[in-house]
Amino acid sequence: MYRIVLFSVCVALLCLFSVSGIQALEMPQEITLKDAKGKTQNPVYTPVVMPHQHHVTSGVMCGTCHHKWEDQSQPPERCIASGCHDQIGAEGEDMNKENAAYNAHHNPQSKHSCLGCHKKKKSSEKKAGPIACNKCHDQ
Ligand code: HEC
Ligand code: HEC
Numbered sequence: 292m293y294r295i296v297l298f299s300v301c302v303a304l305l306c307l308f309s310v311s312g313i314q315a316l317e318m319p320q321e322i323t324l325k326d327a328k329g330k331t332q333n334p335v336y337t338p339v340v341m342p343h344q345h346h347v348t349s350g351v352m353c354g355t356c357h358h359k360w361e362d363q364s365q366p367p368e369r370c371i372a373s374g375c376h377d378q379i380g381a382e383g384e385d386m387n388k389e390n391a392a393y394n395a396h397h398n399p400q401s402k403h404s405c406l407g408c409h410k411k412k413k414s415s416e417k418k419a420g421p422i423a424c425n426k427c428h429d430q
């Protein structure tokens with residue numbers, strides 16, 4: 292009995308710590324992604340507004356988007372952080388390489404990318420976000 296109580300207390304404390312760890316971060320309600328501005332042949336495609344909280348309440352897990360996030364006491368790295376999708380404004384074939392910012396946001400094969408996830412959801416007839424260019428990009 293004593294062991295069970297002790298175990299429960301530990302679990303409760305662990306939960307408290309991990310939850311407070313996340314809450315200590317500022318969870319953005321809405322994010323404007325705008326770093327490609329002026330660095331691409333199509334600067335008209337930026338900025339893009341992302342309803343961050345809307346995704347969380349729609350049930351998308353943090354780790355689906357923040358797929359390299361390990362230490363959750365620290366904010367997740369940006370998509371375009373050095374060593375990640377840091378080739379901004381890449382053109383032609385290079386746009387589709389994993390390290391391109393374009394790839395991070397549009398890779399049709401990846402559930403981590405904006406467009407990839409929206410496409411997958413739509414093809415399985417679930418509620419999905421926009422797919423048309425001009426629904427994300429104000430043209
Ligand atoms: C679900 C939303 C979404 C859709 C749909 C979308 N994009 Fe994007 N796109 C983004 C985001 C987010 C960025 C990053 C914006 C920034 O950081 O400035 C981006 C950036 C870009 C860039 C700049 C690339 C770079 O290297 O940063 C181009 C070019 C672009 N999009 C073209 C398109 C085209 C063409 C389509 C239609 C086939 C499209 N996008 C559809 C979200 C979207
Ligand atoms: C649908 C995708 C998606 C989901 C789900 C998601 N995020 Fe994010 N989040 C993003 C994007 C995109 C950014 C901006 C990244 C960038 O600037 O490159 C961001 C930014 C953040 C930031 C700000 C980072 C900073 O440097 O200011 C925090 C904190 C964060 N997210 C926490 C969370 C937590 C916690 C969850 C789960 C409860 C979550 N996110 C779920 C896509 C998502």
Ligand code: HEC
Nearest residue numbers: 340341342349351355356402403404405408418419420421
């Ligand atoms: C893993 C899946 C996933 C990823 C990744 C994702 N989304 Fe979405 N997105 C959704 C779903 C699901 C919805 C529909 C939610 C609803 O309305 O119920 C949605 C809805 C949206 C909407 C419409 C919101 C509304 O008010 O109708 C926008 C705009 C959007 N996403 C932009 C983005 C951008 C920009 C990114 C990348 C930075 C992104 N999404 C990444 C799953 C995703």
